[in-house]
Amino acid sequence: xxxxxxxxxxxxxxxxxxxxxxxxxxxxxxxxxxxxxxxxxxxxxxxxxxxxxxxxxxxxxxxxxxxxxxxxxxxxxxxxxxxxxxxxxxxxxxxxxxxxxxxxxxxxxxxxxxxxxxxxxxxxxxxxxxxxxxxxxxxxxxxxxxxxxxxxxxxxxxxxxxxxxxxxxxxxxxxxxxxxxxxxxxxxxxxxxxxxxxxxxxxxxxxxxxxxxxxxxxxxxxxxxxxxxxxxxxxxxxxxxxxxxxxxxxxxxxxxxxxxxxxxxxxxxxxxxxxxxxxxxxxxxxxxxxxxxxxxxxxxxxxxxxxxxxxxxxxxxxxxxxxxxxxxxxxxxxxxxxxxxxxxxxxxxxxxxxxxxxxxxxxxxxxxxxxxxxxxxxxxxxxxxxxxxxxxxxxxxxxxxxxxxxxx
Amino acid sequence: xxxxxxxxxxxxxxxxxxxxxxxxxxxxxxxxxxxxxxxxxxxxxxxxxxxxxxxxxxxxxxxxxxxxxxxxxxxxxxxxxxxxxxxxxxxxxxxxxxxxxxxxxxxxxxxxxxxxxxxxxxxxxxxxxxxxxxxxxxxxxxxxxxxxxxxxxxxxxxxxxxxxxxxxxxxxxxxxxxxxxxxxxxxxxxxxxxxxxxxxxxxxxxxxxxxxxxxxxxxxxxxxxxxxxxxxxxxxxxxxxxxxxxxxxxxxxxxxxxxxxxxxxxxxxxxxxxxxxxxxxxxxxxxxxxxxxxxxxxxxxxxxxxxxxxxxx
Amino acid sequence: xxxxxxxxxxxxxxxxxxxxxxxxxxxxxxxxxxxxxxxxxxxxxxxxxxxxxxxxxxxxxxxxxxxxxxxxxxxxxxxxxxxxxxxxxxxxxxxxxxxxxxxxxxxxxxxxxxxxxxxxxxxxxxxxxxxxxxxxxxxxxxxxxxxxxxxxxxxxxxxxxxxxxxxxxxxxxxxxxxxxxxxxxxxxxxxxxxxxxxxxxxxxxxxxxxxxxxxxxxxxxxxxxxxxxxxxxxxxxxxxxxxxxxxxxxxxxxxxxxxxxxxxxxxxxxxx
Numbered sequence: 001x002x003x004x005x006x007x008x009x010x011x012x013x014x015x016x017x018x019x020x021x022x023x024x025x026x027x028x029x030x031x032x033x034x035x036x037x038x039x040x041x042x043x044x045x046x047x048x049x050x051x052x053x054x055x056x057x058x059x060x061x062x063x064x065x066x067x068x069x070x071x072x073x074x075x076x077x078x079x080x081x082x083x084x085x086x087x088x089x090x091x092x093x094x095x096x097x098x099x100x101x102x103x104x105x106x107x108x109x110x111x112x113x114x115x116x117x118x119x120x121x122x123x124x125x126x127x128x129x130x131x132x133x134x135x136x137x138x139x140x141x142x143x144x145x146x147x148x149x150x151x152x153x154x155x156x157x158x159x160x161x162x163x164x165x166x167x168x169x170x171x172x173x174x175x176x177x178x179x180x181x182x183x184x185x186x187x188x189x190x191x192x193x194x195x196x197x198x199x200x201x202x203x204x205x206x207x208x209x210x211x212x213x214x215x216x217x218x219x220x221x222x223x224x225x226x227x228x229x230x231x232x233x234x235x236x237x238x239x240x241x242x243x244x245x246x247x248x249x250x251x252x253x254x255x256x257x258x259x260x261x262x263x264x265x266x267x268x269x270x271x272x273x274x275x276x277x278x279x280x281x282x283x284x285x286x287x288x289x290x291x292x293x294x295x296x297x298x299x300x301x302x303x304x305x306x307x308x309x310x311x312x313x314x315x316x317x318x319x320x321x322x323x324x325x326x327x328x329x330x331x332x333x334x335x336x337x338x339x340x341x342x343x344x345x346x347x348x349x350x351x352x353x354x355x356x357x358x359x360x361x362x363x364x365x366x367x368x369x370x371x372x373x374x375x376x377x378x379x380x381x382x383x384x385x386x387x388x389x390x391x392x393x394x395x396x397x398x399x400x401x402x403x404x405x406x407x408x
Numbered sequence: 409x410x411x412x413x414x415x416x417x418x419x420x421x422x423x424x425x426x427x428x429x430x431x432x433x434x435x436x437x438x439x440x441x442x443x444x445x446x447x448x449x450x451x452x453x454x455x456x457x458x459x460x461x462x463x464x465x466x467x468x469x470x471x472x473x474x475x476x477x478x479x480x481x482x483x484x485x486x487x488x489x490x491x492x493x494x495x496x497x498x499x500x501x502x503x504x505x506x507x508x509x510x511x512x513x514x515x516x517x518x519x520x521x522x523x524x525x526x527x528x529x530x531x532x533x534x535x536x537x538x539x540x541x542x543x544x545x546x547x548x549x550x551x552x553x554x555x556x557x558x559x560x561x562x563x564x565x566x567x568x569x570x571x572x573x574x575x576x577x578x579x580x581x582x583x584x585x586x587x588x589x590x591x592x593x594x595x596x597x598x599x600x601x602x603x604x605x606x607x608x609x610x611x612x613x614x615x616x617x618x619x620x621x622x623x624x625x626x627x628x629x630x631x632x633x634x635x636x637x638x639x640x641x642x643x644x645x646x647x648x649x650x651x652x653x654x655x656x657x658x659x660x661x662x663x664x665x666x667x668x669x670x671x672x673x674x675x676x677x678x679x680x681x682x683x684x685x686x687x688x689x690x691x692x693x694x695x696x697x698x699x700x701x702x703x704x705x706x707x708x709x710x711x712x713x714x715x716x717x718x719x720x721x
Numbered sequence: 722x723x724x725x726x727x728x729x730x731x732x733x734x735x736x737x738x739x740x741x742x743x744x745x746x747x748x749x750x751x752x753x754x755x756x757x758x759x760x761x762x763x764x765x766x767x768x769x770x771x772x773x774x775x776x777x778x779x780x781x782x783x784x785x786x787x788x789x790x791x792x793x794x795x796x797x798x799x800x801x802x803x804x805x806x807x808x809x810x811x812x813x814x815x816x817x818x819x820x821x822x823x824x825x826x827x828x829x830x831x832x833x834x835x836x837x838x839x840x841x842x843x844x845x846x847x848x849x850x851x852x853x854x855x856x857x858x859x860x861x862x863x864x865x866x867x868x869x870x871x872x873x874x875x876x877x878x879x880x881x882x883x884x885x886x887x888x889x890x891x892x893x894x895x896x897x898x899x900x901x902x903x904x905x906x907x908x909x910x911x912x913x914x915x916x917x918x919x920x921x922x923x924x925x926x927x928x929x930x931x932x933x934x935x936x937x938x939x940x941x942x943x944x945x946x947x948x949x950x951x952x953x954x955x956x957x958x959x960x961x962x963x964x965x966x967x968x969x970x971x972x973x974x975x976x977x978x979x980x981x982x983x984x985x986x987x988x989x990x991x992x993x
Contacts, residue, residue, distance in 0.1 A: 047500040048444060102708045103700050104825055108443040108499075109638050115447065116631035117693030123534045123627060123686030128673070131680030144533065145514060219451070220514075223507030230496055230504050267518055274511035281504060285494060293493035307749050307795050311760060324747075324796065365951075366969070379759070439826060580845065587836045591822045596791050597815035598840035598892075645872035647827045 004263060011259040019153060020262045026160035027215055027258035027273065028251040033166040034208040034221075035228030035250025039243045040201055042229040043181035048111050049096065049202070050225045054209045054218045055115035056092025057085035058122025061143050061213070062129055078155045078214060081143070086210045092118050093202055146217030146270035155214065162211045166204055177201060178239045215258075216270030223274040224250060231281035234288035249284075253277035305330055306380045310354060312336070316343050317355035357383045363395045413548060416670055418540040422564050423628070423688050424662030426620035429571040430632035431658030432578060433613050435651055438637045439589040444502060445610065446633025449617045450626035451506040452483040454513030454532050457622065462516070469562055473618050480614035483509055484607075535625025537666075537684040540564065563623050570619040577612050578651065585609065586647060624685045631689035632658060635696045642699040642706050657695055665691035740802075742767040742927035743788075743896050748797030750780070750787045757783050759951040761797075765944070767895070770918055770928040772942040772958075774935065776971050779949040781931045782818065785898050789815055801896055811840060814894035816885050818901050824874045830884045831869040834859050837891030859887040863913050879910030886914050896927045904933060915941060938962065 007016070014021040041047055064084020068077055092114045099110035126140060170177075179187040180197045188194050205225060212221035228250035232242045257273030264272075289295055312327040313336065322328055322337070331337040336347030343351070361379040364387065365372040384392050430446065437445050453476035460475025483505050490501040513532070540561050578585065584605050588595040592602035613633070620629050640653035665688030670681045701709050743765040750758040758780040765771045773781050787794045790806055801809035814837070834856040835848055842848065860866045863883040873881060882902060889897055902914050918928050922943075932938060938945060938958065945961050947953040947970045954966040 042497075042500050045497050045499065047497070047503050051444070051447065051503060099700065103642065104706050105638055105641065105700075106441060106443075108441055109438055109634060109641075112443045112447055112630060112634035113638060113693065113696060116627060116634060116689055117696075119627050120631055120686045120689030120693060124669070124682045124690055127680075127683040127686065131673075131682075219510055220507055222503055223511065226500055226503035226507065230490070230494070230500050233496060234494055268514050271511040271515040271518075274507055275515065278504070278508040278511070285490065291494060293489070296493060303751065304795050307751075311747055311749075311796055314760075324798075327796075439823075441823075583839050583842070584844065586828070586832075587839055590826045590828060590833070590836065591817060593786065593791055593817045593821065594815060594836070594888075597789050597810070597813060599810040600839065641827070645827050645874070646829070647832075650827050 007263045008259060011262045012256070016262060019156065022153070022156040022160065023215075023262065024255055024258050026156050026163065027269075028255040029160055029163035029167065030208065030212050030215065031224055031228070031254025031273070031277075032247040032251035033163045033170065034212065034224035035232070035246035035248075036167065036170050036243050037201070037204045037208055038225040038229040038250070039232065039239070039246045040177050040181050041205055041225060042233070043239065044198075044201065046107075047226050047229075048108070049093070050205055050209055050222050052092055052096050052111040052114045052118075053089045053206055054213075054221050055122075056095075056118035057089045057210060057213055057218055058119055058143065059125055060084035060086070060088025060091075062122055062125040062140065063088070065140055066125075066129060078152070078158060082158075082210050082213070085143075085213055086206065088118065089206050089210060093206065142217070143213050144217050144219065145268050146213070146215050146220060159211055159215065162207065166207050166211070169200075169204060173197075173200060174240075174243070182239060216273055217268075220270035220274045223277060224254070227274070227277045227281050228253065231277075231284040234284040234291045236290070249277070249280050253280055303380075309334065310380055313347075313351040313354040314358065316347055316351035353382070359399065360392065360395050363399055364391075367395070415541060416666070418561055418564060419537045419670075419684060420663065420666045421560075422540045422567060422623045423537050423666050423684060424659055425564070425567040425571050426616075426624045426628060427632045427636070427658040427662040427688060427692070428655060429567065429574045429616040430620055430629055431636035431654050432574055432651060433609070433616060434633035434637040435640070435647075435654055436578075436585050436589055436609055437613065437633060438641060439647075440606070440609075443634050443638075444499070445613060446617065447630045448483065448487070448502045448506040449480045449610075449614050450621060450629040450633075452479050452509035453614070453618050453621050454626075455479055455509050455516055456513075457532070457618075458513055458516040469566060469622070472622065473566075476618040476621065477614055479509060480617070481611070484610050484614075532621075533625050534627050534683050535621075535623055535685045537624050538670075538681070540623065567619045567623065570616050574612060574616055577608075581605070581608065624688075628685040628689045631692050632661075635689070635692035636661065639692075639696045639699040642696075642703040657692070661688050661692040661695060665689070740767055741765070742802055743898075743929060744800040745784075745788045746798055748784070748787055748799075749795040750783055750792065750797075751795050756950060758787060758794075761948065761952050763946055763952065763955060765896070765927050765929050767927045768922050768925045769943040770922050770930065770941070771944040771946060772930055772932040772938050773946045773948060774932055774938060774970070775948040775953075779970075781948060782900050784948065785815065785900055785929075785931060789813065789898065791815075812895040814889040814892040814897045816889045816897070816899045816902060819878065819882050819885060819904070821900075824876075824881060826873065828873055829870050830860060830865060830873055830876065830880075830887075831856055833873055833884050834887045834891050837888035840892060856887075856891055859890040860884070862890060863887045863917060877907070879906040882906050883910055883913060886917055890917065894926070897921060897929065899928070899930045901931050901933060903930075903937075935967070 010016045011020055011024065014024065038047070038050075041049065061081050061084050064081050064087075067084075068080040072080075095114045095118075096107070096110045099105050099113060100107050105113070129140065176187075176192060176197055177200075179190070179192065180194060180201070184194060187197070208225060209218075209221050212224055216224060228246040229242065231249050232245035235245050236242050253276040254273050257276040258269060260276070261267055261269040261272045284292065286292055286294055308324065308327040308330050312322050312324075312331045315322050315327075316331075316336070322331065322341075328337060328341070331347065332339065334346075334350075335344055336350055338344055358379060360383045361372075364383070365379075434443070434446060437443055456476035456479025457472045458475075459479070460472035463475070464471035487498070487501045487505050490496050490504065491498055494501075496504075517532075540563060584595070584600050587598075587600060588602040588605040595602050595605075617629050617633075620632070636654040636657040637650070639657045640650040643653055644650050666684050668691065669684040669687035672687075673681055699707065701707050704710055741764045743763075745764075746762045748758055748761045748763075749756065761780075761784060763784075773784065775781050783792060786792045787797065788799045790799070799806045801812050804812075831853070835852060837859070838848070838852050838855065842852065857866060857869060860869055863886050865880060865883050865887060868876060868880060868884075873884060876884065886902065889899070897918070899918075902918075903911050906914070918930070922928055930942070932942070939962060942958055944956060945958050946955045947961060947966055949970050953970045954961045954963075
């Protein structure tokens with residue numbers, strides 16, 4: 001075990017040989033680029049387009065292999081296979097668009113149709129190739145699951161460099177893409193060509209998918225573009241932060257996953273990278289302070305209790321009985337109600353205070369309706385804890401005046 | 409002819425049954441905007457199947473099936489949780505879960521040394537339809553003999569009963585399936601729970617995906633959940649007709665796809681057959697393309713034609 | 722609270738006009754911690770047609786949905802004719818917004834109306850000739866009998882709305898909750914739906930309508946509920962539709978220091 005750890009640390013710190021290090025750097029660059037682009041894709045609500053694109057690469061890969069074997073005698077040149085993959089992925093993306101635009105079928109059906117039909121074509125071609133080039137096609141099915149084991153030096157370099165280029169484009173087009181996802185009408189009004197921006201985004205996505213094919217395989221490259229952005233979503237509400245976080249998560253997960261697989265050579269790289277990414281996602285889902293599930297559940301519980309307490313106290317102030325069992329329980333816990341249901345002295349006091357606060361809250365709502373509704377704890381907490389003191393005084397003075405006026 | 413009944417007929421039957429059960433259920437997934445649920449489930453069953461295999465220690469149908477069912481229900485709940493807790497859109501939540509489950513399946517598979525026994529990833533993706541054999545059969549007359557029919561492979565029987573179950577499910581729950589698919593809020597206001605109906609549909613989807621999966625692989629399952637219903641959708645505006653058409657298209661793709669895969673290459677001078685599951689899926693896609701282009705009312709070309717005619721008038 | 726609210730409404734003359742058919746108390750709905758509806762209590766009376774009026778995002782649709790338990794509420798209870806929601810499903814006909822469904826769905830107008838009968842029909846029964854005739858007569862009431870076999874996607878917006886109306890009629894409920902039935906429909910449809918709703922109230926049914934058009938509220942409805950996340954005012958239309966109440970419902974930032982405006986909770990509480 002300790003030997004395994006030592007090996008892993010060696011790999012992680014780039015001391016496990018030149019090739020392994022290059023694979024790691026390539027994987028991290030790829031994961032980072034995919035994570036960053038994935039954020040925009042997620043915000044455009046088109047995450048599963050990568051599902052269609054990645055499955056659609058298979059027939060291209062196999063056809064490229066057949067052509068390359070015919071013309072160059074060696075079908076396994078990575079660049080040729082990737083060009084084939086890109087070519088059929090573009091066709092797949094176009095097909096999705098065509099179906100959505102010209103038929104009554106919706107995007108989910110279009111994606112499903114394209115991914116299954118293209119993939120089926122790929123499988124049929126693959127079995128055909130297997131019978132024609134006995135053995136020569138070995139490695140083609142690596143594109144389905146990914147493998148870094150047989151990666152040549154120039155292949156790793158190709159992946160690293162292309163991922164780097166994609167990342168550069170992302171940085172240069174950052175502002176435009178943010179605008180596209182944030183407010184498409186505004187982007188249009190500003191004179192941006194929204195259609196071409198969308199196409200650029202699709203092109204970047206396509207590039208990441210194709211580059212990732214060899215390392216993580218066509219099923220799992222989808223994860224690279226989806227999981228980091230979804231994980232980042234839990235930590236922040238801002239696009240620019242989300243991109244940074246997703247890039248970081250994507251790079252970290254891929255780095256670690258690739259390092260793991262360089263040590264545990266019998267395990268597939270893609271699988272390990274995705275499982276690492278998902279662990280990061282799971283941690284984000286649970287413990288992220290802003291949108292994480294635990295924080296959210298806790299906040300909701302607290303909110304519910306406050307609402308019940310408020311409603312119960314208001315009922316007491318109007319001398320109405322409290323029926324709701326949860327409300328009763330909460331009031332009893334706070335010693336506002338006795339076990340037999342009678343209101344205690346503290347209960348009366350709290351009810352009076354709550355009723356007075358409500359009048360003030362209503363006055364505030366009256367005067368500043370927009371601000372009031374945007375407040376999370378509107379009318380739940382004592383008013384002086386939420387809004388500035390001088391405003392509270394102003395409100396109560398105004399109320400007194402009104403009362404005087406009404407009496408007169 | 410003996411060859412046919414012993415070698416081809418069981419594969420043909422298996423492929424066609426798988427196509428039929430998935431194709432029928434796909435109608436409701438499509439109408440609910442959950443077409444990719446089939447895609448998701450067919451990926452997430454992998455760790456379940458491998459897990460079932462590891463626990464049972466053998467390639468027995470039942471534990472693998474239970475494992476797969478568990479994996480799909482677990483994944484569906486996880487997707488629901490991610491959607492709600494993180495307010496993440498459905499597509500992204502599905503993508504995150506199915507890729508992870510698939511990754512888990514792949515890792516388990518390599519880890520376990522299951523490779524070489526019966527399970528491998530290629531198998532999971534495009535199945536092994538051709539391995540279904542009915543060596544006990546001698547002639548077509550055996551189709552009429554009960555005792556002979558019992559000797560059909562277990563896979564076929566399982567899939568046969570699940571197809572029956574799917575048909576029964578659709579017939580019995582036709583009304584609630586229709587109303588919850590059309591207007592979930594209205595259904596809920598009537599006391600017909602769209603949530604439970606949706607779960608029932610997911611359960612049946614998982615069941616038929618699992619049964620079909622081990623025989624034909626995930627690619628055919630995905631294709632069948634989507635292509636026959638989508639084809640039928642292009643051809644009719646009546647739900648019951650849509651169900652009939654999708655069933656017919658599924659069977660047609662099953663039969664034509666198998667024949668093309670098994671015999672097609674020889675007509676062109678090839679020496680080996682190609683993947684039958686892939687070919688069936690490809691046929692389903694091909695039929696859908698035909699429908700999208702030439703459907704009498706909604707086809708792209710007929711629309712174009714009518715538009716031009718109106719312009720000329 | 723609910724014990725009190727179940728008694729009958731006594732109007733100004735002391736005449737018992739109608740009974741409370743739809744009774745919501747203390748309904749609070751929140752997304753995360755931001756209130757969408759805040760402690761809303763409201764009663765509708767049988768034989769009367771009530772409009773729910775308020776600006777966009779005031780929580781009108783959410784109020785209908787939450788009162789029927791279709792979206793989760795933080796607090797609140799609903800009684801229909803004195804019965805809890807669970808027992809009262811058969812007495813409710815809810816009509817969602819037209820835009821909330823996919824009209825490309827493979828169904829005919831008649832199929833959709835038949836869905837209104839499903840609640841009473843039971844799971845296993847297939848619709849009979851009798852059910853068909855019932856559905857057809859509902860379509861006839863909204864002048865849509867000729868379109869019974871038409872695919873719903875080929876109907877105009879107004880016709881689709883009438884099909885929805887016919888589906889609600891088929892439910893033969895006591896309380897009708899309608900979300901924006903007059904939104905974006907033609908004049909003829911508006912007329913037909915309005916007449917149908919009037920006929921329902923004449924039979925003693927209760928009709929509650931989310932409405933967006935302030936100009937027509939006065940001439941179409943008996944009662945009104947003004948709502949902007951909380952109840953602003955509620956009661957017979959002539960009492961409630963004061964300029965002041967409307968301003969409070971629709972106001973952006975009100976000038977707080979304008980003289981002579983009754984500010985604060987007193988006026989609000991009076992109606993609740």
